[in-house]
Amino acid sequence: MAQxxxxxxxxxxxxxxxxxxxxxxxxxxxxxxxxxxxxxxKLMPALYNLALNRYLPSxxxxxxxxxxxxxxxEFRAHMEQAVQKFSRTQPVDRAVWKSLAEGISFVRxxxxxxxxxxRLATELERLDRExxxxxxxxxxxxxAPQFFSVIIDRLGSxxxxxxxxxxxxxxxxxxxxxxxxxxxxxxxxxxxxxxxQQIYRIDHYLGKETVQxxxxxxxxxxxxxxxxxxxxxxxxxxxVAEDIGIERRGKYYETAGALRDIFQNHLLQLLSIAAMExxxxxxxxxxxxxxxxxxxxxxxxxxxNDVVRGQYGPGWVGGQQVPGYRQELNVAPISNVETxxxxxxxxxxxxxxDTPFYLRTGKRLxxxxxxxxxxxxxxxxxxxxxTAVQELTPNVLVMRIQPHEGAxxxxxxKIPGPVMRLRTVNMDFFYGSxxxxxxxxxxxxxxxxxxxxxxxxxxxxxxxxxxxxxxxxIEAGWGAQAPPPFPNYEAGTWGPPEADALIxxxxxxxxxx
Amino acid sequence: xxxxxxALTARTFVDVHAIQEELDQVRWGLHADGEGSEAAQHxxxxxxxxxxxxxxxxxxxxxxxxxxQVLDRLSVTNPSRTLILLAQHTREADKLxxxxxxQDRTESGHRVTTERVILHAHxxxxxxLASLATPLLIPDLPVILWWPxxxxxxxxxxxxxxxxxxxxxxxxxxxxxxxxxxxLLEVARRKKARAGIGDLNWARLMAWRHVAAQFFDMPGMxxxxxxxxxxxxxxxxxxxxxxxxLLGGWVRSRMATVGIDVPLEFRPDESFEHGICRFLIYTxxxxxxxxxxLGRLRGNRLSSQIRLGDQDLADRTVRLxxxxxxxxxxxxxxxxxxxxxxxxALAAALG
Numbered sequence: 001m002a003q004x005x006x007x008x009x010x011x012x013x014x015x016x017x018x019x020x021x022x023x024x025x026x027x028x029x030x031x032x033x034x035x036x037x038x039x040x041x042k043l044m045p046a047l048y049n050l051a052l053n054r055y056l057p058s059x060x061x062x063x064x065x066x067x068x069x070x071x072x073x074e075f076r077a078h079m080e081q082a083v084q085k086f087s088r089t090q091p092v093d094r095a096v097w098k099s100l101a102e103g104i105s106f107v108r109x110x111x112x113x114x115x116x117x118x119r120l121a122t123e124l125e126r127l128d129r130e131x132x133x134x135x136x137x138x139x140x141x142x143x144a145p146q147f148f149s150v151i152i153d154r155l156g157s158x159x160x161x162x163x164x165x166x167x168x169x170x171x172x173x174x175x176x177x178x179x180x181x182x183x184x185x186x187x188x189x190x191x192x193x194x195x196x197q198q199i200y201r202i203d204h205y206l207g208k209e210t211v212q213x214x215x216x217x218x219x220x221x222x223x224x225x226x227x228x229x230x231x232x233x234x235x236x237x238x239x240v241a242e243d244i245g246i247e248r249r250g251k252y253y254e255t256a257g258a259l260r261d262i263f264q265n266h267l268l269q270l271l272s273i274a275a276m277e278x279x280x281x282x283x284x285x286x287x288x289x290x291x292x293x294x295x296x297x298x299x300x301x302x303x304x305n306d307v308v309r310g311q312y313g314p315g316w317v318g319g320q321q322v323p324g325y326r327q328e329l330n331v332a333p334i335s336n337v338e339t340x341x342x343x344x345x346x347x348x349x350x351x352x353x354d355t356p357f358y359l360r361t362g363k364r365l366x367x368x369x370x371x372x373x374x375x376x377x378x379x380x381x382x383x384x385x386x387t388a389v390q391e392l393t394p395n396v397l398v399m400r401i402q403p404h405e406g407a408x409x410x411x412x413x414k415i416p417g418p419v420m421r422l423r424t425v426n427m428d429f430f431y432g433s434x435x436x437x438x439x440x441x442x443x444x445x446x447x448x449x450x451x452x453x454x455x456x457x458x459x460x461x462x463x464x465x466x467x468x469x470x471x472x473x474i475e476a477g478w479g480a481q482a483p484p485p486f487p488n489y490e491a492g493t494w495g496p497p498e499a500d501a502l503i504x505x506x507x508x509x510x511x512x513x
Numbered sequence: 514x515x516x517x518x519x520a521l522t523a524r525t526f527v528d529v530h531a532i533q534e535e536l537d538q539v540r541w542g543l544h545a546d547g548e549g550s551e552a553a554q555h556x557x558x559x560x561x562x563x564x565x566x567x568x569x570x571x572x573x574x575x576x577x578x579x580x581x582q583v584l585d586r587l588s589v590t591n592p593s594r595t596l597i598l599l600a601q602h603t604r605e606a607d608k609l610x611x612x613x614x615x616q617d618r619t620e621s622g623h624r625v626t627t628e629r630v631i632l633h634a635h636x637x638x639x640x641x642l643a644s645l646a647t648p649l650l651i652p653d654l655p656v657i658l659w660w661p662x663x664x665x666x667x668x669x670x671x672x673x674x675x676x677x678x679x680x681x682x683x684x685x686x687x688x689x690x691x692x693x694x695x696x697l698l699e700v701a702r703r704k705k706a707r708a709g710i711g712d713l714n715w716a717r718l719m720a721w722r723h724v725a726a727q728f729f730d731m732p733g734m735x736x737x738x739x740x741x742x743x744x745x746x747x748x749x750x751x752x753x754x755x756x757x758x759l760l761g762g763w764v765r766s767r768m769a770t771v772g773i774d775v776p777l778e779f780r781p782d783e784s785f786e787h788g789i790c791r792f793l794i795y796t797x798x799x800x801x802x803x804x805x806x807l808g809r810l811r812g813n814r815l816s817s818q819i820r821l822g823d824q825d826l827a828d829r830t831v832r833l834x835x836x837x838x839x840x841x842x843x844x845x846x847x848x849x850x851x852x853x854x855x856x857x858a859l860a861a862a863l864g
Contacts, residue, residue: 009739013767014726017854018719023730026827052832054723057731058817059827095814099830131827134732 024451026059027136028127033143034064040082046443048083051100059131061103067110075106112150117158135166149189156193171200180468187461200450201459205266207442210405214273230355237358237373238270241365250330257337262361264471274372284455295466299346303477308498310340312364315491322491336483339363342499364491369513370401393424535613566650567595569659587839588627594651595629602639609638643673655679666696675708682845684713685755701856711845715855720833724817728805740798745778749787762862
């Protein structure tokens with residue numbers, strides 16, 4: 001019984017009311033570096049969990065690319081083992097895995113091998129034909145950064161990345177450059193093949209539920225925005241503290257330091273999210289426009305006075321004796337790489353003029369904590385004259401990213417009794433106490449967003465470059481100074497004394513997270 | 514997952530003020546005699562997360578036991594105040610008893626506290642339990658009424674509780690007939706004592722609806738949906754058809770929003786006892802005939818296939834969760850107010 005349709009459907013009416021994300025178009029994901037750690041630990045478990053939860057479309061396919069001696073079956077078996085080991089959901093559903101694995105293939109080739117790209121093109125055409133991927137491709141660069149440029153170049157010269165039928169997107173992993181110049185060069189290299197709309201620079205920090213919740217906290221609750229400005233806020237402290245050392249990453253860390261490893265990305269992301277204006281909507285450019293405006297509004301940094309760097313020496317953390325940075329594996333015994341940075345920033349706009357933002361990050365600090373703390377100004381008048389109350393403790397609103405995600409508000413309350421005495425009370429909200437559900441891994445969210453063409457949680461070119469420019473300013477300032485006498489803080493303490501002096505000069509103190 | 518479960522207190526009261534006071538004690542850990550160190554008072558001022566009030570009605574002790582077990586498990590994900598009403602108005606002697614308890618759990622380092630009040634009434638007080646429930650609710654939080662089994666639509670207690678609730682949750686898989694479904698729809702549509710309706714059976718259909726909708730997210734498939742000309746649903750042979758009818762009602766109601774009438778066909782399948790087995794959508798039009806099919810596989814899986822003319826496209830297998838009552842209830846508790854898609858699907862199923 002055919003129906004007479006008055007107008008073509010413009011939307012999928014069966015989707016109305018389903019609290020589920022849109023389904024991505026069938027696509028082929030080409031993972032460069034498919035035999036590496038990132039693919040095994042993060043990407044393949046993320047893809048499996050997306051398949052398990054029905055987020056992947058029929059026909060979704062994966063081509064692993066690596067210069068490793070593996071047959072297709074061996075690659076699939078390797079991926080299955082990875083999913084069994086690292087998937088957040090256990091046990092692994094074999095039928096779902098089998099269904100996903102039917103779309104997994106492997107191309108062995110060095111990343112600069114022109115012939116290899118010919119074989120890759122043939123495989124992609126097969127998938128288009130047999131699995132309906134329709135020319136939709138994601139090129140995921142899960143390799144060491146030195147291979148990014150050559151892969152992009154070959155994708156361009158082989159014609160695989162050319163528009164034609166379907167969409168083409170490229171995912172680039174952090175670190176995106178190691179300074180402004182290298183980031184610009186990499187952007188330029190990628191832009192010879194892909195437009196900015198096709199580029200997804202991944203920083204898994206932004207895929208965390210907890211970071212996204214900061215945006216919800218600010219923009220879905222009307223009570224905070226009216227007081228979220230210089231009139232009511234005394235200052236803001238943003239902390240990304242780690243109690244661990246550099247683990248086995250000495251080689252990398254010697255070229256990065258805390259400035260590149262955390263400040264340039266995680267700390268500046270948190271700063272942008274805490275300080276940005278409300279975007280008109282939650283689409284990629286609206287959100288990223290507001291974040292970039294914050295970075296552009298940062299007052300030129302006076303490195304000599306507003307930045308402190310540190311390096312940990314031996315000490316005790318959590319009851320364990322730990323070595324100093326210079327004694328770590330693959331670290332030079334006279335290394336001057338910083339493991340701690342604190343910075344005082346000012347944002348030159350109407351909302352935040354003259355409101356300092358204190359940022360700090362460090363390794364081997366006493367505890368692990370990532371948080372944004374908004375300290376409010378004291379009431380203008382103390383109404384408790386002739387009582388025992390001599391001063392008030394300022395209200396502090398803390399948004400905790402990890403651990404124990406949530407928010408707390410520090411308020412003053414009267415101690416029961418005939419005498420007027422106040423004490424500070426924390427009103428704590430633990431996110432986990434209200435939503436005891438397992439959050440998806442950041443990679444699940446980000447990979448799905450990329451398939452859907454939503455770049456909101458990915459870094460844009462200007463955002464990355466602006467962040468590098470700030471980092472370079474600090475690096476250049478340090479280059480003009482003699483390095484401090486490293487190590488200058490003991491493991492298990494909150495950084496060098498100069499970091500305390502930085503904030504105490506303004507009559508303020510660091511919070512103990 | 515580390516889990517610690519402590520019943521803080523369980524005492525019996527008959528007076529609403531006494532119940533309220535005891536609830537305050539268990540909620541904040543206060544001492545009734547007012548004594549306590551400054552540290553204890555500080556601890557008492559700690560905020561508690563609560564997300565809703567949940568009222569449930571049972572008619573006998575065995576049912577109370579079953580419901581309590583579901584609520585125990587539910588409390589892990591929904592810190593709430595729960596009122597269980599054991600209403601036995603057919604018993605002659607008047608009786609009203611209440612017991613108050615709190616469960617304190619630690620899950621993965623997070624502390625969750627749920628307070629529970631069991632109100633047990635015989636005779637006349639059983640008809641007026643809503644008046645006792647009202648002052649015991651946490652202000653400003655949604656009130657959800659979960660009525661296990663078939664609701665007593667003619668019992669005044671049902672109307673009273675609907676009136677103070679934002680949402681009524683039932684399970685139409687528990688033997689609902691057409692009259693029950695019609696009465697249920699009336700609750701959502703009436704002017705007085707109107708509550709949004711949630712159905713655990715509808716929550717069970719989520720995977721079927723999701724995968725069916727995904728067919729038409731695929732490039733080029735939306736145009737085919739405009740030429741839908743039939744739906745076949747195969748269901749178990751145990752005579753229970755509410756789930757199949759809801760699924761059919763869903764397609765029919767969605768397509769009605771764009772002016773398309775969809776004929777529905779229901780068929781029992783001898784190989785399955787209960788629930789939906791297969792769900793087929795047929796389309797035609799200029800693009801040619803197509804069949805979109807979903808099939809339940811053994812082991813809680815769903816297979817989906819598309820056939821365009823005589824060509825099969827890539828199929829896939831996904832998880833079809835077999836959810837426990839507390840999980841289905843948990844889904845319904847996160848939905849605010851009226852679920853228009855459900856109400857329209859129910860109307861279409863009855864229509």
